Amino acid sequence: MSNIKSALTIAGTDPTGGAGIQADLKVFQEREVYGMSVITSVVAQNTLGVQEVQHLSIDFIEKQLDAVLKDIPPQGIKTGMIATVDMMKLIARKIANTNIPYVIDPVMVAKSGDSLMEEESRRVIRDVLIPLATVVTPNVPEAEILVDFAIKDQEDAKKAAKVIVDDLGAQAAVVKGGHLQGEAIDVLYDGGEYYYFKDARFDTKHTHGTGCTFSAVITAELAKGKLIKDAVAIGKEYITDAIQYSLELGKGNGPTNHWGYRLKGVPNHEEDME
Ligand SMILES: Nc1ncnc2c1ncn2[C@@H]1O[C@H](COP(=O)(O)OP(=O)(O)OP(=O)(O)O)[C@@H](O)[C@H]1O
Numbered sequence: 001m002s003n004i005k006s007a008l009t010i011a012g013t014d015p016t017g018g019a020g021i022q023a024d025l026k027v028f029q030e031r032e033v034y035g036m037s038v039i040t041s042v043v044a045q046n047t048l049g050v051q052e053v054q055h056l057s058i059d060f061i062e063k064q065l066d067a068v069l070k071d072i073p074p075q076g077i078k079t080g081m082i083a084t085v086d087m088m089k090l091i092a093r094k095i096a097n098t099n100i101p102y103v104i105d106p107v108m109v110a111k112s113g114d115s116l117m118e119e120e121s122r123r124v125i126r127d128v129l130i131p132l133a134t135v136v137t138p139n140v141p142e143a144e145i146l147v148d149f150a151i152k153d154q155e156d157a158k159k160a161a162k163v164i165v166d167d168l169g170a171q172a173a174v175v176k177g178g179h180l181q182g183e184a185i186d187v188l189y190d191g192g193e194y195y196y197f198k199d200a201r202f203d204t205k206h207t208h209g210t211g212c213t214f215s216a217v218i219t220a221e222l223a224k225g226k227l228i229k230d231a232v233a234i235g236k237e238y239i240t241d242a243i244q245y246s247l248e249l250g251k252g253n254g255p256t257n258h259w260g261y262r263l264k265g266v267p268n269h270e271e272d273m274e
Pocket residue numbers: 110111138139140176177178179184185186199200201202203204207208209210211212214236239240243
């Protein structure tokens with residue numbers, strides 16, 4: 001038997017390569033798992049925002065899922081942009097009995113402010129997909145919608161992570177602190193303990209795709225058999241480096257970039273460098 005680990009992302013696209021499916025596949029490659037993808041929606045977007053979205057039919061998404069799952073069953077699955085209730089129900093049906101670690105990045109609104117999930121789906125994701133999750137990775141606005149209370153500080157973020165696990169049924173939740181003040185602190189709750197992942201906050205607008213990248217690393221590490229808390233720690237370190245070396249590409253919010261960090265060749269924030 002092959003010991004190659006593979007990971008599957010089920011998400012929307014970003015033709016400029018910073019977010020969505022394209023970002024996930026780059027991460028899988030960097031984390032040395034074999035990357036596979038099922039596209040839910042094709043998105044005409046760039047660093048400035050979303051221009052147009054076309055959802056694929058449920059029937060065609062199902063064909064893609066069957067093509068992958070029946071041929072190369074992955075050791076880790078993540079979902080990103082799942083815009084409609086019917087897509088959520090389909091994905092739940094396909095992965096409910098698989099036992100494959102499953103990471104949900106509950107993508108609702110792009111950094112540009114454009115909606116990536118229908119209003120109705122925001123409630124349905126709670127009931128249909130969250131109970132299947134190994135880890136859910138909401139940012140603060142997404143966590144607020146999932147738990148129905150305002151998150152102003154780390155104490156609130158901690159409470160939200162607990163509700164997502166204890167009440168909504170995920171195995172673990174990490175509420176990301178990118179939208180809070182001060183250092184970038186993410187809170188993980190795994191049903192037993194809280195873990196805090198704290199790192200420097202960089203003053204940069206080039207953070208397109210941070211959430212996608214972070215959750216893709218966690219998926220890759222779970223696929224390799226890492227514990228949840230170790231997978232999140234690796235995700236945090238990776239995204240911090242990728243934000244520090246993010247790229248001034250495009251006319252808006254440029255993409256994060258771990259590749260540049262690795263090569264140490266193309267820093268764009270010289271003030272952060274020695
Ligand atoms: N300016 C920053 N400097 C350092 N780390 C950051 C910064 N902004 C976000 N992070 C970290 O990046 C990760 C993603 O967090 P964030 O809250 O930005 O997710 P997100 O809003 O879901 O991203 P996206 O909008 O791309 O979906 C977290 O680990 C967070 O702490």
